[in-house]
Amino acid sequence: MKKLINRPEDVVVEELQGIAYAHGDLVKVHYNPNFIVRADAPIKGKVGVISGGGSGHEPMHGGFVGMGMLDAACPGAVFTSPTPDQMLEATKAVSGGAGVLHIVKNYTGDVMNFEMAADLGGSEGIEVEAVVTNDDVAVQDSLYTAGRRGVGITVLAEKISGAAAEQMRSLKEVADICRKVNAQGRSMGMALTSCIVPHAGKPTFDLPEDEMEIGIGIHGEPGRTRMKLKSADEITEMLMEPVIDDLPFKSGDNALLFVNGMGGTPLIELYVIYRKAYQIAEKHGLKVVRNLVGSYITSLEMAGTSITMLKVDDDLVKLWDAPVKTPGLRWGA
Amino acid sequence: MKKLINRPEDVVVEELQGIAYAHGDLVKVHYNPNFIVRADAPIKGKVGVISGGGSGHEPMHGGFVGMGMLDAACPGAVFTSPTPDQMLEATKAVSGGAGVLHIVKNYTGDVMNFEMAADLGGSEGIEVEAVVTNDDVAVQDSLYTAGRRGVGITVLAEKISGAAAEQMRSLKEVADICRKVNAQGRSMGMALTSCIVPHAGKPTFDLPEDEMEIGIGIHGEPGRTRMKLKSADEITEMLMEPVIDDLPFKSGDNALLFVNGMGGTPLIELYVIYRKAYQIAEKHGLKVVRNLVGSYITSLEMAGTSITMLKVDDDLVKLWDAPVKTPGLRWGA
Amino acid sequence: MPISRNDVLAWLKAVAQVLAENREYLVQLDSAIGDADHGANMDRGFQSIMGKMDEINDKDIGTIFKTAAMTLISTVGGASGPLYGTFFLQAGTKTAGKMELTIQEWAVVLEAALAGIVMRGKAELNDKTMVDALTPAVEALKKAVGDGKFQSEALAICAEAARQGMEATIPLVARKGRASYLGERSAGHQDPGATSSYLMLKTAAEIWKNA
Amino acid sequence: MPISRNDVLAWLKAVAQVLAENREYLVQLDSAIGDADHGANMDRGFQSIMGKMDEINDKDIGTIFKTAAMTLISTVGGASGPLYGTFFLQAGTKTAGKMELTIQEWAVVLEAALAGIVMRGKAELNDKTMVDALTPAVEALKKAVGDGKFQSEALAICAEAARQGMEATIPLVARKGRASYLGERSAGHQDPGATSSYLMLKTAAEIWKNA
Ligand SMILES: Nc1ncnc2c1ncn2[C@@H]1O[C@H](COP(=O)(O)OP(=O)(O)O)[C@@H](O)[C@H]1O
């Protein structure tokens, strides 16, 4: 295992200390229970927006705490959803009287831990709404399964909901926007290599030099299918077509195209992917009016990419363009 | 070779197309000769700031073109310095009448190609100054060698010189600021893995599972020494101490601390490194007043990190804080 | 002899040790169809319970189980944290104030604890989860107790049923939890949560053999 | 027989082919002490020259060399682009308007071309660069010509001296170019640029054997 870490059990706390040293102007880090919170939280009259999930997906979620995006983020152990006490304390810390939105990625663990936070109560009358993201078209959806995973759309939902909250919209409105983003977005990912969970010490799966996994999530879980390595253009098509089909996106739609790196993929490759994804969108008559290219929702050092398409209208575009000032995403401020 | 690419010989042009599709609001891409230029170039009366170098270091330099940073960037083939015609055309494209600054990393190829651009003339009376960055303390400096490599400081020099140019300072002033940043900055890097140059198809060097290279550059070149893998804290010390020693930084100095990922290193690890680097700086009485954490000057998919320390005064801090609006670095705009 | 407060403490201690020993194994099982953390999660949780031993050394079984529950809930995370947390929470509710349990009572406790997991996770039999080990185990224990088996034998029958349930997860296609994302590819692998459930019940059978 | 315009074109074509064949080999040499691109750089440059063949098919040697120079300068990049670019630029200056070269003239041309590389790169002998192959080659050629050797023999002597110079780079510690960053670790590896220089001169000896 080649990693720039000390002891596996210390990775998350040491990362949090690094974040505290680096971004003390934007965020405060709370330990035991662990959460990252906006330096100026709580903001009176503003809906608090929080998220959480296992660590190892940086900059998500901790890197998205700050003006115009999240009010707090709860990091669990690597790839392990955080515990209810973290969500409870973070909820209290960001509550400005207008309620708190929980953005939860659809994983059994995340959903149950957020639910338990609500069940355990103790949030003293704070109104909480939870929106569960589930945009991964690689997973067949069904009433009888855990359903689709929440992946790339979560980044966009956090940005857009955060902007809506910043405009002092009500909890219901912010939650509705968040649900809308989730409903109008689809994603799919692939991996060239596995990641190594620090405490496991070896790759979660072994992938021969000439093969790739299609339909992977963000926890190093194997994908739906394994196949021979293909060209960037072919891979992009294999990700874009199911994404476009599923919503479905229709000719004339405006879209935000998000090409994401899994952590070990250099930017040069993401632009090669973006090029083809853009061309495929155009071919379908879709207009890419906004985009995001970079490693924003990662899976430790996994090499690979995921593509997210979000259908946007004017309101969503305006919220996307609104100022954001976080360690991981910043513009207009 | 596991990469998200099509044919190795097409990587750079396809990347440029991706950049053009993604960032058309900020930059224009010129082909044959290849360069990326600010959408609003040339700006009358403003010093043009350009840089260039081999591709494979993304977001450097192309990702730093935009308001407050570079006016143009010339990408060569992967790890191969660009050719004089690129620099010539880019120089003309950004010339607003106040002269043009060339920021050149100290590599034989880069220096000679930029020199030839000047020798070949044809820039029709445009006043050009070149500043060569050479901040890598891993390389022993000597009159009789190629000298030290230009590495991490280049990112900071481009930001700060770009800000000075944006303030309409003169060519001499902008060049002086750039020289000052270079003189006051030092860097050192290490690798956990080699990168794979696309046309080579295999790792530039082989590194056993339990070893690392210390003192590497940004072109996959082997480092000064190879040794057993150590903990993040020990590695950080091995990079920080020579950097602090070399300038030398003295107790009471204000510094900008830049922890850089080499392309295949996830952000979670960079924060673990940043934590220790910050503590070491503090221990030496240095005050870290600004920082940058992320993968900004990379070496394809290499896993590893480099640390850059820049001694700053009020003017440099103000220039660092000035608005910047590029695909790769953005704040205040 | 009934299962005493001390026996319950001894069981938790033994489970902590067994999970530590099987950490790698559970991580490996979770690597194949999940995210390679189940062993680390369970180990972290039970080590934390060990850190609470002083606090619960002299408490009733209900308090012991509730403390274990809250500790798991606040240190494990993932799917197994809330699931095993609810398991012990329900066990704690059923044993509030008790200083010992007959084997009959233990069967009732286990049934309630399992019901907690099902309530929380909504898994059905054959969804390839811990429920597949626990359900036959509870059934077998109830039957053994009804048949008037000795305590040690009843616990052994319970553990054996869990083992069979655990092994029966191998061919299943997962419909709950992270393994469900794999679809057909999840078949052929043993479920990690069913395995940790079996390990707990096997440990109970061993530790309480002479209780 | 002197070296004709057509012989020069044939040489460039043959060099393009030799470099294409040795692309991997040069990349490998550059991997050990550089950045793994020398083979790709040289191949890209000479393939580009091949693309200009129609343009220079009927031109004088000076124009041929100048065109080759400008092509290398604008397509190779790296250290070798300006260096070999300057090499051919100087060769072109010395051969302006010429339709053929005697072996005596070729020695003069090669000396000027090498001087261009030294002027541009400021490398000294034993810095572990292409200069280490070219310098003895030029000396040997001058001497062979002075000694009145036949053209084919003189060219062979020149190539052999380049080969020896190339091999002599192996033990050297690099003081110029990218390999210098390696310090002592650069010793024990053959310089890629010296190798490409040798390949060019070896090809001249083969192609112009019967000129
Ligand atoms: N809905 C559910 N009901 C019951 N058990 C479940 C459910 N979902 C997952 N599990 C169990 O949890 C185990 C995985 O636990 P763990 O790896 O710790 O959590 P995570 O899946 O969040 O990483 C699975 O092997 C399965 O037995």
Ligand SMILES: Nc1ncnc2c1ncn2[C@@H]1O[C@H](COP(=O)(O)OP(=O)(O)O)[C@@H](O)[C@H]1O
């Ligand atoms: N200053 C110099 N003078 C002469 N030759 C040099 C000099 N620097 C480098 N070289 C030659 O250039 C070769 C490397 O070329 P290449 O790999 O194409 O460029 P780069 O080093 O920029 O990647 C070296 O092997 C060496 O022979």
Ligand SMILES: [Mg+2]
């Ligand atoms: Mg998990």
Ligand SMILES: [Mg+2]
């Ligand atoms: Mg090079």
Ligand SMILES: [Mg+2]
């Ligand atoms: Mg798991």
Ligand SMILES: [Mg+2]
């Ligand atoms: Mg090279």
